[in-house]
Amino acid sequence: MEVPESELVITDPVLVDDWHPVVACDELARRRLVAARLLGEDIVVWQAAGRPLAWQDLCVHRGTRLSLGRVEGATLQCRYHGWVYGADGQCVRIPARPDAPPPRKARVKTYRAVACHGLVWVSLGEPARDPPPFPEWDQSAFRKLLCGPYAVAASGPRIVENFLDVAHFPFVHEDILGTPERPEIADYRAVITERGVEATGMRVYQPDPYGTGTGDWVSYTYRALRPLTAYLLDIRFAQAQIRHFAELQRASLHDVEEETLPGVILGQATSRWARSAATCRAASTR
Secondary structure, three states: OOOOHHHOOOOOHHHHOOOEEEEEHHHHHHHOEEEEEEOOEEEEEEEEOOEEEEEEOOOOOOOOOHHHOEEEOOEEEOOOOOOEEOOOOEEEEOOOOOOOOOOOOOEOOEEEEEEEOOEEEEEOOOOOOOOOOOHHHHOOOOEEEEEEEEEEEOOHHHHHHHHHOOOOHHHHOEOOOEOOOOOOOOOOEEEEEOOEEEEEEEEEEEOOOOOOOOOEEEEEEEEEEEOOEEEEEEEEEEOOEEEEEEEEEEEEOEEEOOOOOOOOOOOOOOOOOEEEEEEEEEEEOO
């Protein structure tokens, strides 16, 4: 029997061992409990003592979704029979047997979770590195914006490919990011570093990059940091100032279950290949 696409679990170690954003930190703090599906795995994201946690969305007692439960202090209680789990995933109390210690095997499967760039990142495997770097996010001179998500009917790699491509600007973003009369893209430098591929000096002519009615060339730096993560640095020269705009985009193979928690930051995918792109942006006039 063929397995429905919505039930497929992605086991590629490159993706399993990577970090994926699943919810905004502010959203998690407000809701306290978020159900999501990451790489085909149902997970519940919550926080104890301000620290984000990610578990398999499954009570080990009767298989109920823990995302239907409630957070009480630094514990998570299942809504079915009231089993209570500590922050390490171990069951600490069984209401039906209040005087008996829970068995040691009554433990939820846990995953790694960390807060970074205003987002909660989760890994289902053994990540060798931290979440992708975005140095501008921690610099006080930059104004930070958490954008999206944007549901796109395309695969994650295709979304990243589009983000890294400037040659489509004159035609798809005509009179905004480019113009058909000036479509040329000069040679630029691309190198492979420890962090990924970096392309510098990608110059694009834009009809009005500063809002003055005058066209000019804009220089971009792109970094492909991970298979589904890309970084953009936009440098513009205007009125004797250097304006920097930095952006980190992540195409997340992640669904948030809207029926359980409507309106969660990363949205619901419309199909197996429609994925949300979470974007962090920072801007400075220095």
